[in-house]
Amino acid sequence: MPSITSTWSFNRNYGVVIDAGSSGSRIQIYSWKEHDYVRKGKDPKDLHILPTIELGDEFGIKWQKKVEPGISSFALNPSEVGEKHLKELIDFALEVVPSYEVSNTPIYLLATAGMRLLPLHQQAAILQSACDYIMFQNRFKMMEKCSDHVQVISGEKEGLYGWIAVNYLMGGFEKDEGDHKVTDSQQLQQSYDNDFSSTKHMTTFGFLDMGGASTQIAFEPNLDESKKHANDLTTVLLWTLDGQQMEYKVFVTTFLGYGTNEARRRYIEDRIQNYTSTHEKIANPDSSLEQPNVLINDPCLPIDLLLTDTALPPPLYTLQGTGNFEQCLNYTYSLLNKSVTCFDEPCLFNGVHTPSIDFTVNNFIGISEYWYTSHDIFDLGGKWDYEKFETKASDYCSSKWDNIVSNxxxxxxxxxxxxxxxxxxxxxxxxxxxxxxxxxxKSESTIGKPPLFQSIDVIDNMQVSWTLGKMVLEASSTIPLIFGARPKPPPNPQHHGIFGYYNFMVEWIIGISSLTVLLIITWYMCCKLEIGRLGFGFRSRKRRVRFGELLYKLT
Incomplete structure (x- = not known):
């Protein structure tokens, strides 16, 4: 818990995000000064900025923690995700966030790649268990609908958060001179109904992210492209401390299967297929006492590096490095699938629609694998220099594996x-x-302007992460407006059930059970009425006979 003698935590808000990835879950705590406290006594001209997002710890040391494995590993025992996975993370957050701020601190669990691969019913079970634990076992702030805080986010949303984070840290929003005038609440409400705003922002950066399974791109197209593809753009609304609105139209998409691991998997399949198409097939490889091993040359591995693929059925295929970067470029080019039909022009690759990129407007920032591949071994992170990168890559690929390991x-x-x-x-x-x-x-003139591409990992001691983008949205959305209340956006399809959870199976079962009970009750009542009608008719006839006899006697 923060020191009670420090004034750093005074007048400070906190926000908690759990990045539930495939290999593990990482909790990150961010903070920002209360908006009214920051605005007090300031000239409005000095407040046309976004809130300053800081780490949740004064010294930037204790603000994040990771546990392994990922929450998708609880697919078969979802009820344990709280005590055996989330508890350690939330206990850590309770040590960071001051006790008097916990109930005012929003918490989000946003799951990514690992959870997307699970069947929907397993996703739902894990998310509901997480909802139960966070809502009923902790005091962090959550809205009435748990699914607003605990959810699986799409690759597109992950890319959009990343775009916000990059532009926040790089000053893309601060230098923006687009059309974001002060408007009253009625005008703001109307702005949600506009299909397209003619605003053109010249300073935002495009965003590139590459992981193991996929790669994302997010950018603001130029004015002409924005008009052509208005229906493909996502609206991002941010508010500055003076209560003004900034609106951005962003294109974001994901290329599934185009991360480094998936690309390598497809590459190996192609190499094996090319080999088997030109060599005689091994008869009955399963029946051999010793599994046959086929050696295939691989220009994408350093010289004499041997890697055996054990994921495929026999025979075993061993890739032997021949270390030729130029040949590797040619072989991996086909993995882009540029020849796939583009049904919605234009497309970049694999038939995925993307508005044309205007490189006189768009400069891109790459994170994750763009940074690791450029920096970790080649020490070329930062401004992209193709010639230097190609030279380093060619030298590395053509090196003997033993020498690489020795060095x-x-x-x-x-x-x-x-x-x-x-x-x-x-x-x-x-x-x-x-x-x-x-x-x-590949070549450019960058005199007096940012480079077309640069890879980045940390900016001003803040790691570039999509979770930061989520917190920028969170802090910005709570800024009081100058004129009236903040308008509500148009209703979107809700991806949660009537109880605020993701467990659709429970709701289906409840609904079907209720309907079944209703049908049984209806059937029972109908049967009872029918029996009663028959019985009532019999008694009525007896009464009519007796009444007739009485009249006869009286007469």
Whole structure:
């Protein structure tokens, strides 16, 4: 818990995000000064800025924690995700956030790649269990609908958060001179109904992210492209401390299967297929006493590096490095699938629609694998220089594997062995995606302007992460407006059930059970009425006979 003697935590808001990834969950705590406190006594001209987001710890040391494995590993025992996974993370957050601020601090669990691969019913069970634990076992702030805080986010939303984070840290929003005038609440409400705003922002950066399974791109198209593809753009609304609104129309998309791991998997399949199409097939490889091993040359591995793929059925295929970067570029180019039909022009690669990129307007920032592949071994992170990168990659690929390992041990570097093995392939894949996929020019004149592409990991001691983008939105959305109340956006389809959870199966069961009970009751009542009607008719006839006899006697 923060020191009670420190004034740093006074007048401070906090926000908590759990990045539930495939390999583990990382909790990150951010903070910002209360808006009214910051605005007090300031000239309005000095307040046309976004809130300053800081780490949740005064010294930037204790603000994040990771636990492994990922929450998707609880697919078969979702009820344990609270005590065996989330508890450690939330206990950590309670140590960071002051006790008097916990109930005012929003918490989000946003799951990404690992959870997206699970069947929907398993996702729902894990998310409901997480909802139960966070809502009923802790005091952090959550809205009435838990699914607003605990959810699986799409690759597109992850890319959009990343775009916000990059532009926040790089000053893309601060220098913006687009059309974001002060408007009253009625005008703001009407702005939600506009299909397209003619605002053109010249200073925002495009965003590129590459992981193991996919790669994302997010950017503001130029004015002409924005008009042509208005229906494909996502509106981002931010508010500055003076209560003014900034609006951005952003295109974001995901290329599934185009992360480094998936690209390598597809590459190996292609190499094996090419080999088997030109060589005689091995008869009954399963029946051999010793599994046959087929050797295939691989220009995307350093010379004499041997890697055996054990994921495929026999025979075993061993890839032997021949270390040729130029050949590796040619082989990996086909993985872009540029020849796939584009049903919605224009497309970048694999038939995925993307508005044309205007490189006189758009400069891109790359994170994750764009940074690791450029920096960790080649030490070329930052401004992209294709010639230097190509030289380093060619020298590395053509090196003998034994020499690479020897130099690795001598240097005492922290780079792990798998990265050394895959560096040649990843370098070729990075070049193909950047230049042949996205279309970034290899040479450029950057005098007096930002480079067309640069890779980044940390800016001003703040790690570039999509979770930061989520917190920028959170802090910005709570700024009081100058004129009237903040308008409500148009209703979007709600991805939660009537109880505020994701467990659709429970609701289906409740609904079907209720309907079944209703039908049974209806059937029972109908049967009872029918029996009663028959019985009532019999008694009525008896009464009519007796009444007739009485009349006869009286007469």
């Amino acid at each position: 690795y041990h001598k240097s005492g570097t922290l780079t792990n062995l798998p990265r050394l093995e895959m560096q040649c392939f990843k370098a070729a894949w990075l070049v193909n995606v950047l230049h042949n996929g996205i279309g970034i020019p």
